[in-house]
Amino acid sequence: MTKNNNGLILEVNNLVVRYETMDGIVRAVNGIDLKLGYKRTLGLVGETGAGKTTTALALLRLVPDPPGIVECEKLEIDGENILTFDSDKLDQIRGKDISMIFQDPMTALNPVYTVGEQIAESIELHEHVSKTEALKRAGDMLELVGIPRSRANDYPHQFSGGMKQRVVIAIALACNPQLLLADEPTTALDVTIQAQVLELMHELKEKYNTSMIMITHDLGIVAEICDEVAVMYAGRIVEEGTLEKVFNHTKHPYTEGLFNSLPNVKDRKAKLKPIKGLMPDPMDLPPGCAFAPRCDYATEACTQKVPTLTSIDEAHRVACIRYDEPDFHIERRILS
Amino acid sequence: MTTYTQVQKQQRATKRYKKRSSFEEIWRQLRRNKGAILGMILVAVIVIIALISPLIYDYQKDIAGQNIKQRLQKPSAEHWFGTDELGRDIFARVLYGARYSLAVGVVAVLVALVIGVTLGASAGYIGGTFENIVMRVTDIFLAIPSVLMAIAVVSALGKSTLNLMLAVGLASTAPFVRVVRASVLVVKDEEYIEAARAIGMRPWKIILVHILPNCVSQIIVQATLRVASAIISAAQLSFLGLGVPAPAPEWGSMLSSGRQYIRDHSYMTLFPGLAIMVTVLSLNLFGDGLRDALDPKLKR
Amino acid sequence: MSDPILEVRNLKKYFKTSRGMLHAVDDISFTIERGKTLGLVGESGCGKSTTGRAILRLIEPTSGEVIFEGVDICKLSGEQMRKKRKDMQIIFQDPFSSLDPKKTVNQIIAEPIRENRIIRDKHKREDRVLELMETVGLAERLINTYPHELDGGRRQRIGIARALAMEPKIIICDEPVSALDVSIQAQILNLLKELQESMGLTYIFITHDLAAVNHFSDDITVMYLGKIVEKAPVEDLFTNPIHPYTRALLSAIPVPDLSEKRRRISLKGEITSPVNLPDECRFAPRCYECIDRCRQGIPPLVEVAPNHFVSCFVHS
Ligand SMILES: Nc1ncnc2c1ncn2[C@@H]1O[C@H](COP(=O)(O)OP(=O)(O)OP(=O)(O)O)[C@@H](O)[C@H]1O
Ligand SMILES: Nc1ncnc2c1ncn2[C@@H]1O[C@H](COP(=O)(O)OP(=O)(O)OP(=O)(O)O)[C@@H](O)[C@H]1O
Ligand SMILES: [Mg+2]
Ligand SMILES: [Mg+2]
Numbered sequence: 001m002t003k004n005n006n007g008l009i010l011e012v013n014n015l016v017v018r019y020e021t022m023d024g025i026v027r028a029v030n031g032i033d034l035k036l037g038y039k040r041t042l043g044l045v046g047e048t049g050a051g052k053t054t055t056a057l058a059l060l061r062l063v064p065d066p067p068g069i070v071e072c073e074k075l076e077i078d079g080e081n082i083l084t085f086d087s088d089k090l091d092q093i094r095g096k097d098i099s100m101i102f103q104d105p106m107t108a109l110n111p112v113y114t115v116g117e118q119i120a121e122s123i124e125l126h127e128h129v130s131k132t133e134a135l136k137r138a139g140d141m142l143e144l145v146g147i148p149r150s151r152a153n154d155y156p157h158q159f160s161g162g163m164k165q166r167v168v169i170a171i172a173l174a175c176n177p178q179l180l181l182a183d184e185p186t187t188a189l190d191v192t193i194q195a196q197v198l199e200l201m202h203e204l205k206e207k208y209n210t211s212m213i214m215i216t217h218d219l220g221i222v223a224e225i226c227d228e229v230a231v232m233y234a235g236r237i238v239e240e241g242t243l244e245k246v247f248n249h250t251k252h253p254y255t256e257g258l259f260n261s262l263p264n265v266k267d268r269k270a271k272l273k274p275i276k277g278l279m280p281d282p283m284d285l286p287p288g289c290a291f292a293p294r295c296d297y298a299t300e301a302c303t304q305k306v307p308t309l310t311s312i313d314e315a316h317r318v319a320c321i322r323y324d325e326p327d328f329h330i331e332r333r334i335l336s
Numbered sequence: 337m338t339t340y341t342q343v344q345k346q347q348r349a350t351k352r353y354k355k356r357s358s359f360e361e362i363w364r365q366l367r368r369n370k371g372a373i374l375g376m377i378l379v380a381v382i383v384i385i386a387l388i389s390p391l392i393y394d395y396q397k398d399i400a401g402q403n404i405k406q407r408l409q410k411p412s413a414e415h416w417f418g419t420d421e422l423g424r425d426i427f428a429r430v431l432y433g434a435r436y437s438l439a440v441g442v443v444a445v446l447v448a449l450v451i452g453v454t455l456g457a458s459a460g461y462i463g464g465t466f467e468n469i470v471m472r473v474t475d476i477f478l479a480i481p482s483v484l485m486a487i488a489v490v491s492a493l494g495k496s497t498l499n500l501m502l503a504v505g506l507a508s509t510a511p512f513v514r515v516v517r518a519s520v521l522v523v524k525d526e527e528y529i530e531a532a533r534a535i536g537m538r539p540w541k542i543i544l545v546h547i548l549p550n551c552v553s554q555i556i557v558q559a560t561l562r563v564a565s566a567i568i569s570a571a572q573l574s575f576l577g578l579g580v581p582a583p584a585p586e587w588g589s590m591l592s593s594g595r596q597y598i599r600d601h602s603y604m605t606l607f608p609g610l611a612i613m614v615t616v617l618s619l620n621l622f623g624d625g626l627r628d629a630l631d632p633k634l635k636r
Numbered sequence: 637m638s639d640p641i642l643e644v645r646n647l648k649k650y651f652k653t654s655r656g657m658l659h660a661v662d663d664i665s666f667t668i669e670r671g672k673t674l675g676l677v678g679e680s681g682c683g684k685s686t687t688g689r690a691i692l693r694l695i696e697p698t699s700g701e702v703i704f705e706g707v708d709i710c711k712l713s714g715e716q717m718r719k720k721r722k723d724m725q726i727i728f729q730d731p732f733s734s735l736d737p738k739k740t741v742n743q744i745i746a747e748p749i750r751e752n753r754i755i756r757d758k759h760k761r762e763d764r765v766l767e768l769m770e771t772v773g774l775a776e777r778l779i780n781t782y783p784h785e786l787d788g789g790r791r792q793r794i795g796i797a798r799a800l801a802m803e804p805k806i807i808i809c810d811e812p813v814s815a816l817d818v819s820i821q822a823q824i825l826n827l828l829k830e831l832q833e834s835m836g837l838t839y840i841f842i843t844h845d846l847a848a849v850n851h852f853s854d855d856i857t858v859m860y861l862g863k864i865v866e867k868a869p870v871e872d873l874f875t876n877p878i879h880p881y882t883r884a885l886l887s888a889i890p891v892p893d894l895s896e897k898r899r900r901i902s903l904k905g906e907i908t909s910p911v912n913l914p915d916e917c918r919f920a921p922r923c924y925e926c927i928d929r930c931r932q933g934i935p936p937l938v939e940v941a942p943n944h945f946v947s948c949f950v951h952s
Contacts, residue, residue, distance in 0.1 A: 047817040048817050161680075162906050163906070190679040191844065191846070191885060191889060192679065192884060192902075192903050193679075193906055195888035195890075195902055196902055196903070198890075199900075218890060218892075220889065220890025220891050221890045222892070223890065223892045223893065223894055243894065247893075247894050257819060258818055258819065259892065260822075261819045261821065261822035262818065262822070262847065263822075263825070263847045263850060263851035263852075264851070265846075265847050265850055265874070265889070266893075268851050268871075268874075270851075271826070272822040272825055272826050274820070274821075274822030274826060275819040275822075276823075278787055278820075
C-alpha cells in the first residue's frame, strides 16, 4: 500500500448529523468515530432511531440536505479525503469504491426496468464498458447471487422478497466495491431466507476481500458475520470492540440490557429483563449520558456529563463514567 | 442504586407527549401555502358580506326597488359599479347576491353530501353486487354533464330557489359517491376495523364510528371544491332563466339580464362575472390548500 | 386433567384468486388446554394469521369446526357469535394500524365495554379503563392522548388493554411484538406472561420468532404452506426436532452467543405460492431429504412420540 491510510479502509472522526426540521432539531448522530481495517466487518447495532441509517448515509455523503446538516472532522475512505470531493467525483466512487444495500429491498429497485438492466447500469457507469458487455456481466452477477441468468429480463415485481434482496446485493457488488454498507439487509426477510442471504454475503465478502459495515438491530446476525461491533444509542457509540470482547465481556449497561431483553434459547424459563422506559427523543436529548434515565447503574453524575469512549484494553472501548470507579462492574455473567 | 429521580423522568415524559393537536397541525401546513391563505381570507370576506348585507341594504328598496330615472348609469362615485336597466345599484346587488350564490352552493353540496356519503360508504363497505350497481349508476351520472342534469331536474320539479338547490345538489352527488367509496376502501382494510369487528360491533356502527371519521378530511376537501362548482352550476341555470326567480340579485341572472346591454354597458356583466370568478377561485384555492395540508404524503 | 378450551378440527380456508384457489389454511387440527399457550410458527404467508382470524370468524372458514368450550362456533348465528366474542379476543401485529387514529386511549379501551353493555355508567366505565391501563402498565395521564402520540410499545399495551376489557378466556396474539424494538419486545412479552399467570388466560401465540415462542409457549405447532408439519411440546420440539423443515428453521435462527457454533441446514429456494398446489408433500420442493414417496401424496400427521406429531414420510 502506497496510500497513507494506516491500513484503514475507513476512518471517520467526530461525525455529527442533525436534521433541522420545522418541529426542531433532530440530533441524529452526535459525534462518532469509526475505524475499519481492510477485509474487516463491523456490526453497527442499535434500536430504531439510534442513527444507524443516518451514519451510513453520511459516509456516502447522501444525507438529504435540507433538512440534514453534516459536520465531520475527518472522513477518509481508502486514504482519500471524501470531504473535499465535488459531486462528480462522489458519483464516481459511489457504487464503485463504496456501495450501499438499503433497508427495504421492495423500494430499492426501479419497477420499470428489468433487473438485468439495473445491474448493468451501475457497471456501465463505472467501468465504461459497452451495454452488451455490461449486460453480460449483469448475468454473471445474478448467477453469483444464486439467480439463473435467464431471469435477467424479468421485472422486480416478478421476484420474491428474498430474490429482490439478492438483486440489490448484486447491484451493490457489481463493481467490486472495497467497502460495502449493508443497512439491515435481511430485516424484511424470513429466517430461512435470511440465512441464505447472510451466507451469500459472507461468501462474497471472502471472495472479493470486501470490507463491510453491517447495520442491524439483531445481535444474532452480528454474532454470525461480524468481526467488530459498535453499539449505538441516541446517536453515539456507547461500546465498541471486537466481537468476542463485546459479546463475552460486555461493559456498557445498554449492551447488557439488549442481551437481557432477548429470550434465551437455552434456558427457556429464564425471565426476560427488559430495559425499562423508552429511547429518548432525539429532538430533546437528556443532558449527560443519554442512557442514564433508563440505566439501573446511573448516578447523579451520569446525568451531568456526556461520557466519552474510553479504552478498556486495546480492542475494547466503552462510554460510561462509572468505569472511572475502579471496582465497578455490570451484572451480566461474563461468559468463558 | 438508581439515583435518577422519578420526577425528572416524569417531566421528560410529559414534555415528550405534549404534541400538537391535528387541527393545529393542519393550520401549520395551511399557513405555509400563500394561495390557500388568500383563498381563505377571501372566502371569509364573502361569507361576512353575505351575512351582513341585509343589515346594510333593505331588500325591497335597495335591491328590488326600481328607479327608472337612474337606469344604465356608468360606474361613478355614487354608484360604484353603475346601475342596471331598471336603475338598481349594481354594487348593492352584487353584494347582496353573495347570499344567493353561497346559499345555493352550500345547500346543494349538503344535499350531495348526504346522498353521496350514504351511498359511497355503504358501497365501499358492503362491496359485491351492491357496490357494482351503485358505482355503475354513478358512472352514468358522471357521464351526463351536470348542467344538463340540473336542467332536467329543474324542468321536472318547477322553477324555485329550493328546486335549484336540489337540482344542483343531485347533479353533484356522483363525485361524492366516488370519493367516499375510494377512501372507505382504504380505511376498510385497516386493522382497527377488524379490531372493531372482533369486539362484536355491528357493521353500520363500524361505518359510522370508525370509517367515516377517518375519511372526513377527504370529504371536507371535496365539499369545499364542490361548493365552487355548485355556484357555477347555479349561475349557469340562472343565466338560462331556470334559477332563482327575478328580481332576486342572483349573479347568474344578473349576467343574463346584462347580456342585452353588453355592447354599451359592459359593466353590467363585468361585475357579477367578477364576483362569480373571485368566489369560485378563492374556494378552489382554499380547497386545494386544504387538500395539501391534509395529505400526509405532502408533509415536510 | 386434560381440559381443552379450544379444539380446531380440519379447519380450511381457501381464497379465490385470479390464478386459482389459494390454500391459505389447508386442513389443520389442534387442541389447546385451558391456561396454556400454543405457539403457531412458520414463515411469512404460511397461513398463521388466516388461522387466527378463521378461529375468531373474522373471516369465515371454508370448512372445519372450531369448538370452543364444547360449542362449535362456526355454527353460531351472527347474534350468538357476537356474544361469544367476549370470550375470544385478538391482539394484532401492527400497533400502528390496529388502533383507530381518531379515538383517544380512553375511547379505544372503553369501546368493547360500551359496545357489549358490560358497564353502562360512564364514570364506572372510566374507572374500569383506568384499572385496565394500570394492569398493562400505562400511566394514567395518557388517558386522553391519541395513539399517534405514543410509541409502538405503549400502543401495543393499549391493544392488550382493549383485548382484556371484556375479560376473555382466550386471546390470539398475532405477532404482538414483531413490530417493536428488542428492549420493548421484552417488556411486552413479560407483561403478557404476567397477565396469563394472574388471569388464567389461554393464548394462541402467532409468530415467526422461534426464540420468542420457545420462551413463551407450552406447545408449538409449526406450519408450512397452510399445513401443520410438526406439533409438539416445546422442550421436545427444541431438543428433538424431527421434520426437516423444523430442523432447518431452528438452525437458521441467528443466536447471539459466540460459544454456540451450530451446523446450519440451508434450504434451497423459497416458500412456493400456495395457489393450485400439486398433491405432494408441501415441503418436498425445498426438502433436503426428499424421497420419491414424498412426491406421491400428502403425508399424514403421525404421532411419533407421546404428543409429538410429525407429517413426513421419511420420519414416520
Ligand atoms: N430526513 C429526515 N428528516 C428529519 N429527521 C430524520 C430524517 N431522517 C432521519 N431522521 C431522524 O433521525 C433519527 C435517526 O434516524 P435513522 O434513520 O438514522 O435511525 P436508524 O438507527 O436507522 O433507525 P431504524 O432502525 O428505524 O432504521 C430518527 O429520530 C429519525 O426520525
Ligand atoms: N383476503 C385474502 N385474499 C386472498 N389471499 C389472502 C387473503 N388473506 C391472506 N391471503 C393469502 O393467504 C396466505 C396466508 O396468509 P397469512 O396472512 O395467513 O400468512 P401469515 O402466515 O400470517 O404470514 P405473515 O407472517 O406474513 O403475517 C398468503 O399467501 C396470503 O397471500
Ligand atoms: Mg435505519
Ligand atoms: Mg400474519
